Amino acid sequence: MKLSKLCKVGMSFLTKPYYRTRVLIKLGYYDSLSDEEFLKKVFPKYMGYPLDLENPKTFSEKLQWLKVNYRDPIQTVMVDKHEAKNFIAQRVGEQYIIRTLAVWDSVEDIDFDALPNQFVLKCTHDSGGIVICKDKSSLDREAAKAKLSASLQRDYSRIAREWPYKEVPRRIIAEEYLSELGSNEILDYKMYCFHGEPKMTVVCSDRFSKTGTRMNFYDIDWKPMGIHFGHYPPLPTEFPRPETYDEMLRLATELSKDCPFLRVDFYEIKRRLYIGELTFFPGAGLEQFRPISKDYELGEWLHLETVHRS
Structure with missing residues (x-):
């Protein structure tokens, strides 16, 4: 590694809590901590405010609560990129x-x-x-x-x-x-579902590009939500509602019906839908929502009082 790059890495480690935390996690510095201890330790470094697991309010806090308190074995099947296909096929059909x-x-x-x-x-x-x-x-x-x-x-x-x-x-x-005919990019539609009800869709563009992924957030009526998520700024131009949007809503509802929260990822290719993956913790619940009021808004959609601890 060149000296200039080494100095830059060193300065980032010393001055950026987010970067330093990621390095320490990779090195195993926190491995001895319980899940609750770990999350309370690192959450403020990522999010800028302390984690309250006793009375969580934001969506990000509530995702951490679910990590600690809600564990359904089917979740392991649903995040397995191979086994999830069987789950999806049984729920909504193998054509997806x-x-x-x-x-x-x-x-x-x-x-x-x-x-x-x-x-x-x-x-x-x-x-x-x-x-x-x-x-x-x-x-x-x-x-x-x-x-x-x-x-x-x-x-x-x-x-x-x-x-x-x-x-x-x-x-x-x-x-x-x-791939789309004549295009190297496929838009990724990520639908956030709360207690079996789709509430929000994120359109991911410029994935795997040199400029980095962009994320534009839309409510259930496809109105822009003005959210800036983590390190993924939105594109200044908005995306049209996809032709298969109603079908996405139907499929996401069926796949998430037994989950407090689930994100269902879709690709639309020539008017045909494919399901990419299922996710319980977008960004691990450690990516900032800006403005933070949006984190609280999403948090109101997740009702932990209805979730049985496991």
Whole structure:
């Protein structure tokens, strides 16, 4: 590492609590803490205010409460990028599943020659362990294997104590590559559901771009909500309501009907819907909502008094 970059990293560690916390988590500094101790320790460093688990008010606080107090074994199935497909197919139909091409336990088992020219590789137990191949002839196979291997070694549940990922088998899946005709980008529609009721949709754009992901928030009537989420600023131009929006609402309602909170991710390709993944803790509940009043507004939609501790 160059000296200038090393100095920059060092200054970030010393002056930025958010950055410092992420480094310490990665190094295992907090591993000995219980989930509650850990969350009370790191939450203020990410969010800028203390975590109140006894009387949580904001959406972010209530997500931490759910991590500690609500544990349904089906959640492990629902976050598993392989097993979730069976859950989705049984609930709403297999036509909404992105086709799986293969599943392997190790990077050494990956048969690149048997895969089509375009495909996506993912680790089943985490977020970020993904390789997108648009042209197999130019794919750096060793770099892809190195990235996936690093993800397979990571205990994703320890990063922010998202316990459902703990027992997910660590595997690699190959999926069909989806793309709009003539476009390299697919919009990602993330629908927030509270007690089985969709209340808000986030449109993610510029994913995997050099400029970084953008997020635009819309209420149930597709009106902009004026939310700035974490490190993902909204685009200044708004997105039209998708043609399949009513179908998204129906599917999200069915998939989330037994959950205090669930985020359902959709892709719309040529008027056809695909479900990407199911998430219980967007941004681990550790990404700031600005203005903070929005965090309180979303918090009012999550009624913990109706949730049975497990």
